[in-house]
Amino acid sequence: MKPLEIEVFICRSDNFCVLVHEPETGLTATIDAPDAAMIAAAAARRGWEITHVLTTHHHTDHVEGNLALKEQYGCEIIGPINEAVAIPGLDKAVGDGDSFEFAGHAVSVIETPGHTAGHICYHFSDDKLLFAADTLFALGCGRLFERPPADMWASLQKLAALPDETAVYFGHEYTLTNARFALTIDPGNERLQARAADVEAARAAGRFTIPTTIGLEKETNPFLRAADPAIRRNLLMESRSDEDVFAEIRKRKDNF
Template sequence: MTLELLIVPCLADNYAYLLHDAGSGTTAVVDVPEAAPVQQLLTERGWRLDTILITHHHNDHIAGVPTLASATGAAVIGAAADAHRLPPLTQAVHPGQVIEVAGHRTEILDAAGHTLGHIAFHMPLAGLLFSGDSLMSWGCGRLFEGSPAQMLATLTRMAALPDDTLVCSGHEYTEANGRFALSLEPEAPALRARMAEVQALRAEGRPTVPARLDLEQATNPFLRGTDPALKHALGLPPEASALDTFTEARARKDRF
């Protein structure tokens, strides 16, 4: 594998992701909350930026795109459905499309829920999922525009990817998300073990992303809609649907 992944801290708790393919010499970035940290890493590595990928239109994911695109001449790729509220796009894409990014096949996934036009980028051969604010480390994004059914459909699609997929989400929210998960199931061994690992990483100033998908499947309440233990923790009957479970968990997280 010739793809190198760099996590770029931005703003207070955002992340951009730089991807460099040594074989082709091409470089891409996923989301640009601010341009300066990305430009600094590009300069340090001596990389020329070819592509900017955008997951969704929120300012804390796109504010640095115009500056970075102007400085580098990089192509800007984002959702056709959101072109009217994104920086000018070089290529407008749709869920189901396949493109090449940094020398790698990249699938465009529908990630509606947090926003209606949200997309995600899946690189199957590299085992990477850039999920923005849809599936997040130990959580999921707040539903600003979409419905619980839309977000659950998004999370279900993502949960079906290979277990060793690395979920590259847009924020350092893992510890806060974990506190919510533990509020539901405070004695769950898997949750307690994950929190210990997360707190150790944060104590060292290290990011908690990316996270393996199988870890999310085991510990993320928003991926466990059929789990009897979670239903019980939420006060739901065993026959509650996955959508009922997700909706209740999301409502509680909004109040947490």
């Protein structure tokens, strides 16, 4: 089996669009559909046709292209069962623990409520790929619109339990701001300091910061590090729960 091919580009203002192509069968999935015309143009440049839309959550900037892509390609739209009524053109609803195959590649569904109530991530376990959309960003996590901090903390713990080498593709190019914020929460983290400098250089040169890895996020992302003693001391929260520390970090980021 040949490796999956991945194409990443910016849609809208800062949405990442990710195409996943299996070269032997020709099947091509887009992870969410921020902009149908841009997705179709990117696929055409590679000589691909969209066969699947893997929807992570119902926000407009992730589903706006669903119906146009279905009309153009007749593609199958898969999405979260707990947001099924809000996913345009949904063909197959999936929930936590469900699995399916994409061109012979196993895909597991991980439900990650927090950013939205029914947000899901797609884990291609054999390929060591995670499509996390707006749950886990490089050095960040999604805003909590529909679920409380404890739910998002639990969701992030599910992702942190994946193998460290798992490549993480996320939904937005927020990494520069995330890095600057992370340094206010975890200023003594030398690995974070070095990463923040790399991010500054990458963005200054116009380079993307996607993908990241689970291991790198566990070392540097403050939203995964609520249990870290240095962070707790910095926040004066040594005796509080991990959920409380996470909630404080999220509140500070909202106001950063």
